[in-house]
Amino acid sequence: MITRRQMILGLLSAAGTGFYPGLLKAGANTLLGAMSGWVFEPDRLRALLAAADRVLPGVVAAGFEDYINYWLIKEPFNRAADWKPLLNIGAVHLDRVARKRHKRAFADCKSEQQDELLSSFQLGEISARHFSSNAFFQRLAMVCAESFLSDPKYGGNRAQVGWHLIGHHACWWAPRRKLPAGLPAY
Amino acid sequence: MGKAEQTDVVVIGSGAGGAPVAVTLSEAGARVIVLERGPSYTIRDFTHDEVAICRRDFFVPFPYPGHSPHTIRKRGQNSYHLTNEGWVGVCVGGGTVHMSGFTYRLKESDLRLRSMTGGIAGADIVDWPISMDELLPYYDLYEARCGVSGQAGVNPTETRRRPFPLPALRPHPVARLVDQAAGKLGFHSFPTPRAILSAPYGGRPPCNYCGFCGEYGCENGSKSSVAASLLPQAQKTGRCQVRPGCMVTRILTDKDDRATGVVYLDKKGEERKLEARVVVLAATAIESARLLLMSKNGRFPLGLANRSGLVGKNLTFSTFGKGTSIFERHELEKKLGSEGMDLPFLQRSVQDDYWNEKNGLLLPKGGTYNFLLHHPNPINAAVRLMMESKWSLWGQKLKDRLREYFHDELWVEFEVFGEFLPHSGCYVDLDPQVKDGFGLPVARISNLHHPASDEVNKFCVRRGMDILEAMRPAAKKVWPFTWSSTTYHLQHGTCRFGSDPSRSVLNPDCMTHDVHNLYITDGSFMPSSGAVPATPTIMANSFRVAEKIAGRFLRREIPA
Numbered sequence: 001m002i003t004r005r006q007m008i009l010g011l012l013s014a015a016g017t018g019f020y021p022g023l024l025k026a027g028a029n030t031l032l033g034a035m036s037g038w039v040f041e042p043d044r045l046r047a048l049l050a051a052a053d054r055v056l057p058g059v060v061a062a063g064f065e066d067y068i069n070y071w072l073i074k075e076p077f078n079r080a081a082d083w084k085p086l087l088n089i090g091a092v093h094l095d096r097v098a099r100k101r102h103k104r105a106f107a108d109c110k111s112e113q114q115d116e117l118l119s120s121f122q123l124g125e126i127s128a129r130h131f132s133s134n135a136f137f138q139r140l141a142m143v144c145a146e147s148f149l150s151d152p153k154y155g156g157n158r159a160q161v162g163w164h165l166i167g168h169h170a171c172w173w174a175p176r177r178k179l180p181a182g183l184p185a186y
Numbered sequence: 187m188g189k190a191e192q193t194d195v196v197v198i199g200s201g202a203g204g205a206p207v208a209v210t211l212s213e214a215g216a217r218v219i220v221l222e223r224g225p226s227y228t229i230r231d232f233t234h235d236e237v238a239i240c241r242r243d244f245f246v247p248f249p250y251p252g253h254s255p256h257t258i259r260k261r262g263q264n265s266y267h268l269t270n271e272g273w274v275g276v277c278v279g280g281g282t283v284h285m286s287g288f289t290y291r292l293k294e295s296d297l298r299l300r301s302m303t304g305g306i307a308g309a310d311i312v313d314w315p316i317s318m319d320e321l322l323p324y325y326d327l328y329e330a331r332c333g334v335s336g337q338a339g340v341n342p343t344e345t346r347r348r349p350f351p352l353p354a355l356r357p358h359p360v361a362r363l364v365d366q367a368a369g370k371l372g373f374h375s376f377p378t379p380r381a382i383l384s385a386p387y388g389g390r391p392p393c394n395y396c397g398f399c400g401e402y403g404c405e406n407g408s409k410s411s412v413a414a415s416l417l418p419q420a421q422k423t424g425r426c427q428v429r430p431g432c433m434v435t436r437i438l439t440d441k442d443d444r445a446t447g448v449v450y451l452d453k454k455g456e457e458r459k460l461e462a463r464v465v466v467l468a469a470t471a472i473e474s475a476r477l478l479l480m481s482k483n484g485r486f487p488l489g490l491a492n493r494s495g496l497v498g499k500n501l502t503f504s505t506f507g508k509g510t511s512i513f514e515r516h517e518l519e520k521k522l523g524s525e526g527m528d529l530p531f532l533q534r535s536v537q538d539d540y541w542n543e544k545n546g547l548l549l550p551k552g553g554t555y556n557f558l559l560h561h562p563n564p565i566n567a568a569v570r571l572m573m574e575s576k577w578s579l580w581g582q583k584l585k586d587r588l589r590e591y592f593h594d595e596l597w598v599e600f601e602v603f604g605e606f607l608p609h610s611g612c613y614v615d616l617d618p619q620v621k622d623g624f625g626l627p628v629a630r631i632s633n634l635h636h637p638a639s640d641e642v643n644k645f646c647v648r649r650g651m652d653i654l655e656a657m658r659p660a661a662k663k664v665w666p667f668t669w670s671s672t673t674y675h676l677q678h679g680t681c682r683f684g685s686d687p688s689r690s691v692l693n694p695d696c697m698t699h700d701v702h703n704l705y706i707t708d709g710s711f712m713p714s715s716g717a718v719p720a721t722p723t724i725m726a727n728s729f730r731v732a733e734k735i736a737g738r739f740l741r742r743e744i745p746a
Contacts, residue, residue, distance in 0.1 A: 055580045082250075115581065122577050138577055145568040150237040165585065166564055166592035 040069060040084075043105070044091035048140070050107035051094055054114050055137075056144040062162060066155030067147035083139065090121075090136030097126055187449070187457045193219045195735070196448055196462040198434045198477070201280015202724045203468030203708030205412035206328070209419050210732035212426035216739060219427050219460060220417075221450055223469075224276035226430035227283070227413070232403030236565050240401045245284050246273035254622045256472070258631045260672075266617065271674040272472045272631050278430050279413025280470070281675060282721065286400035287381035287409055288535075289334050290554055290603075290718035291325050291345050294318050295541040299605075299714050302541075306548055309607040309636050310500055312713050315685050315694040318345060324726035331419070332410040332725070333387040336379030343537045344376075352384045355393060357533035359522040360513070360598055364534045364557050367656035378535045378556060381410035381721075390414060397530025397562045412725075433624060437465055437481040437490055437704065445704040451624060463744050464735060468708040468728070471501065472614050475680035475710065476629040479616050491698035496691050497681055498614045501631070502715040504676040505553075505604035505639050507647035507669040510560075511654040511661035513596045521659055532558045532598065536653070540717060545645055548638040553604040553646040553717040555653070560597035567591060598661070600654065602646040606672075606715040607636035608679050633672060640670040676719050678712035696731045703744060707731050 040048065048068065053060045072083055094117065098106040102113050109117065120126055124134035147156030149163070157163065195211050197204045200222040212218045238244055247254040249270040256273065257266040274281035295302055297314040305311065326348050328334075335352035338344070354377035361375075368375040382399065383392045393408040407414050420426035431453035438446045438459075447461035467474045475498040479489040489497050519527060539545070539552030560567065571587055572579050579587055591597075606612075611634030616627040647669040654664050684690030687699035696711050698704045707728040709720050716723070738744050 056584055057582055058585070118580070122580070134577070138572075141572055141577060141580060142569055145565050145572070146237055146241065149564040149568060151233075151235050154237060162564070166588055 040088060040091070043095065044088055045069065047091040047094045047098075047106040048087060050114060051091075051118060051140060052144050052147075054111065054118055055141050056148055058161065059144045059148045059156070061158075062148055063155045063158040064144065064147045067150075068143060071154045071156070072143075083143070086136055086139050087143070089131055090133075090140065093126060093128055093131060093133065093136070094121070097121075187459055190447065190459040190461045191219075192461045193217045194462065194739075195219070195464045195466060196221065196460055197466045197468060198437075198448065199280060199467070199469035199474075199708065200278045200412070200417065200428055201275065201468065201470070201708070202282050202412060202721050203470075203706075203728050204280070204466065205282075205416040205420070206331075206725050206728035207466050207468070207705075207707055207732040207735070208426050208428075209331075209416045210729060211736055211739075212420045212423040214736040214739070215425070216736075217425050218420065219429065219462075220420075221432040221434055221448070221460070222278050222280075222428060222430050223433040224278065224280075224430060226278040226428070227403060229403070229405050229407050229414075232405040234396070234398050234402065234405075236563050239403075240563060241565065243270075245275045245277060245401075246270050247276060251620060252623050254628065255620065256629050256631055257617045257620050258633060260633050261635065266630055268620070269631075272614075272629065272677065274470050274675045274677070277413075278428055279411045279417065282381070282411040283403050283409075283413055284401055285381070285409075285411070285719075285721060288556060288719050289329070289336070289379045289381050289722045290535070290537070292318075292321070292716040292718060292723050293343060293345050293540060295551070296605075296714055296716035297321075303550065306607060306636075306638055309609050309638065311607060312682070312684060312689070314713060315683060315690075321723075321726055321730065322347065324729045325722060327729050328722055328725040331729075332381060332412070332415040333383050333390070334379055334381050334410060334722075335384040337377045340374070340376040341535075341537060342374050343540050350379065352387060354378075355380055355382060355384045355531055355533055356395070356526070356529060358529045358531060358559060359526045360518065360559075360596065361532055361534050361557075362522065363518075363657045364532065364598075364653065366658070367653050368534075368536055370656050371652055373536045373538045373653065375534045375536050375557070378531075378533050380531075380533075383408045383410065388415065395530055397559075400561060401563070434469075434477060435480070435624065435626060437467070437477065439481075439483065439485065439490065439701055439704075441485070443485060443701055445701050463746065464703045464705065466735075467704065467706045470708050471677040471680045471710040472629050472631065474706055474708055475501075475614050476616065476627075478681070480626060486700070491681075491691060491700040491704060493700050494688055494691055496689070499610075500608040500679040500682055500713065501612045501614050501633075501677065502606040502608050502679040502712070503612075503633070504673040504715055504717075504719065505602075505606050505635065505643040506671045506673040507553075507602040507604070507643045507650070508599060508667040509647055509651045509654055509664070510597060510599045510667045511657070511664040513598060513659070513661050515594050515596050517659045518596060527596075530559060530562065539646075539649065545642070547641045547645060549605065549607065549642050551605050551642055551717060552649065553602045553642065555646065555650050556601045556603070557653075558599055558601065560599060564592070598654065598657075599667070600650040602643060602650060602669075603673070603676075603717050603719060604643040604646055605639055605717045607639045608682075608714065609634075609636045611636075614680055635670060635672070643670045673719075676709075676715070678709035678715050678720055681706050681710035682713040683711040684713065695734045696727065697734075705731055705735060 094106040121133040121137040126133035194216040249255040255268040336350040436449040445465040481490040534557040536555040543550040617630035681691035683692035
């Protein structure tokens with residue numbers, strides 16, 4: 001996960017020395033996203049990232065932020081117009097319910113509390129006007145799977161950790177080619 | 187609109203229905219222009235990028251207003267909603283580019299459904315106006331020109347006189363277990379014929395067994411899509427042009443009810459007119475009906491070539507069922523050895539009860555059982571695992587399950603393709619409210635199943651489950667995944683052919699009864715769906731019709 005501060009520092013530092021080039025690129029993209037007004041509000045993003053890491057542990061370290069904050073708003077993905085509003089409103093409700101039950105933002109709750117809250121969303125127990133909590137949960141879970149198991153060029157399967165978990169390279173043409181040993185175990 | 191361009195033949199749609207006409211007529215000497223609304227891809231565009239290709243709009247449009255949605259009303263629904271169902275590959279080569287390439291032929295019982303059943307209450311079934319003998323040579327022609335692999339003489343119900351041009355693809359070792367289980371139950375399993383090259387053919391390389399066939403384009407050029415096979419052959423004549431990004435908005439006719447050409451929007455969105463001596467429509471059963479209905483004029487107030495009122499009626503799809511079993515990989519390796527365990531195709535089919543008078547049901551049919559391994563798509567697998575758990579699978583449990591799925595398990599499945607009886611509850615018309623990005627009304631699909639089709643599909647899923655359960659070593663879990671659902675990309679029937687102009691849209695040569703130089707060569711002509719995917723039948727018929735058109739040109743029956 002790159003914060004905006006890191007990203008701007010990265011851009012300001014001389015050609016990103018010591019910086020992973022992919023990260024620099026993703027940072028620049030996120031900045032473009034922020035400038036175009038597409039990026040999630042910081043509080044909502046924080047809630048989404050916290051929730052995503054409970055739904056599919058490791059997904060945030062693998063670049064979930066880049067995936068939702070850059071690729072979902074880029075052609076042709078931004079044309080799937082219902083994704084962002086649903087995640088956005090879902091993040092608002094995550095925080096709202098967390099504050100009601102535990103008096104703090106979702107991201108500040110303990111892991112068990114977050115899991116319990118997410119279970120309520122998954123089961124559709126959160127009622128709010130024009131909002132289906134289980135539809136939000138399903139969309140979030142789908143985006144997590146997409147980010148974690150897609151081509152690393154989208155930023156969400158950094159160092160191919162998702163493919164390492166499942167043991168084959170979905171984007172290579174060779175059938176079920178095993179990954180070389182020595183990659184970090186996720 | 188600029189000055190009209192002129193050609194001999196304009197073909198609308200470059201897929202399974204359009205390409206055989208384009209190649210046959212351009213080789214016969216006609217100038218052919220193929221208009222395709224989608225883009226033209228090369229094999230460099232075909233990657234295994236699951237997000238871009240399967241989960242976005244690479245092949246089919248997004249279902250949002252302003253794009254090109256369809257609207258649909260299914261069983262149990264009172265209103266129509268936006269969908270992308272009913273779209274088939276929108277690109278040069280159409281659905282053949284991202285098909286799996288199962289190339290079964292129809293059988294005599296499909297063409298004689300009415301006389302063999304004596305009619306079924308509530309279903310509008312008719313016999314085909316042509317016989318299997320008329321179609322058979324064109325199946326052979328299709329297989330030879332495109333490249334189809336398979337093994338002849340092992341399917342007791344098959345309709346063929348010649349061997350396949352190519353031997354069958356290498357099967358996964360589990361095929362041996364399917365053979366044993368099917369044999370135990372008295373079935374004859376046979377290698378699934380595929381439009382995939384098992385050896386070099388026509389300058390194209392053989393399959394590399396990556397397993398990304400269905401939903402993907404083949405980056406190897408081994409899948410026998412028309413974009414890899416027929417269209418380059420047509421272009422080689424120098425008389426055939428394929429124009430991507432050209433959306434036909436209207437077919438024009440004159441006061442003598444002759445088609446004079448088409449109006450289309452080119453890549454830049456500019457309206458152009460193309461005059462032609464013959465117009466061939468092959469834009470899929472749903473989109474062809476939509477174009478005819480949009481092309482209504484003073485002489486055809488109900489839609490072009492629609493004096494029978496049947497354009498868009500009798501829409502059929504394929505009924506679909508699926509059963510799944512999970513095998514322990516190490517148990518299989520113990521029995522079968524580890525060699526070939528990474529091969530992607532199971533390559534076995536069963537058609538023994540294709541015509542089945544003993545099933546005790548209203549429709550005495552079975553279907554086609556196609557055994558296969560689960561698609562290698564990882565995101566799809568993760569989402570399916572979550573869905574099947576009703577989304578209770580998440581967190582560390584999800585990661586553990588993913589690891590187990592990919593490392594320790596082998597999912598063996600069967601799909602059932604079944605007869606979809608035509609009836610008044612399944613049709614396509616124009617949506618009065620929803621418009622696409624061009625401002626044109628979108629196709630509105632009403633899909634109800636005839637109860638007899640559903641019964642047969644359920645019956646077939648039970649049969650398929652018997653085979654899965656009879657496999658040894660036994661699977662650790664077997665369950666029916668779905669039944670009586672619809673395969674929307676297999677679509678037929680909206681302009682059925684027949685001899686009686688009041689009961690059909692096309693004559694037996696697939697020329698419209700009302701407009702004598704307008705032909706339709708996609709799945710629209712089929713009055714019954716059959717219990718197999720229709721692509722080879724559409725292509726065989728398209729070759730047949732192309733020869734009829736060429737004959738009319740030679741006999742000078744088509745005025746300049």
